[in-house]
Amino acid sequence: MSFSNSLYHLVIRPKASKPVISEAYERDLYAYINGFCKNKGCSLYRINGMPDHIHMLFSLHPTVSLSEFVKTLKLSTNQFMKAHPRMYPHFEGWGHEYFAVSYNYKDREMIRQYIMKQKEHHRRVSFKDELRALLVENGVEFKEEYL
Numbered sequence: 001m002s003f004s005n006s007l008y009h010l011v012i013r014p015k016a017s018k019p020v021i022s023e024a025y026e027r028d029l030y031a032y033i034n035g036f037c038k039n040k041g042c043s044l045y046r047i048n049g050m051p052d053h054i055h056m057l058f059s060l061h062p063t064v065s066l067s068e069f070v071k072t073l074k075l076s077t078n079q080f081m082k083a084h085p086r087m088y089p090h091f092e093g094w095g096h097e098y099f100a101v102s103y104n105y106k107d108r109e110m111i112r113q114y115i116m117k118q119k120e121h122h123r124r125v126s127f128k129d130e131l132r133a134l135l136v137e138n139g140v141e142f143k144e145e146y147l
Helices: 026-039 066-082 105-116 127-137
Strands: 006-012 043-050 053-060 099-103
Touching (some): 026 066, 099 127
Antiparallel strands (some): 006 099, 043 053
16 A cells, blocks of 8 residues: 655646636636546645636645646646636636645645635735745746746
C-alpha cells in the first residue's frame, strides 16, 4: 500500500487573463471541476476565483502527475465551457501557463481560507500583484514581463 499526501494550490487563467467567468455561472464551472477532481481520485478542498482566474486547493492521487492533471483539467473545462456558450460567451480557452505550489497538510486551512476570501482580497489587490506576491513568497523565479 502507498501512502502520500500531495497538497497543491493551483491558479489558472483564461487566455490573456480575460474576465470571462461570470459570477452568475462560476458555481456551475466549480461544480464541474469538483466532479473532474473526483473522477481523477483527487480531493478538492476549496475552489474560488474571479472572472479572470481560478484558485484551487486539492490533493492529487498518487498515480496522477501535476502537469497531467492541469493539462486534462484545462482540456476538460475548455470543452465544458465551450459547450455552454450562453454561460461563457467570451471564453476562448485557457492560458498556457499556470501557477502551482505544494503545501504541507498543516497549512491546508490557511490556504483554504485564502482561496475562500478571493473576492474580498481582490477589492484591494490586483491579480498581477497577487500572482507576483505568490511567486516571491514561494521562491519561484519569474520574469516580470510574463505576469
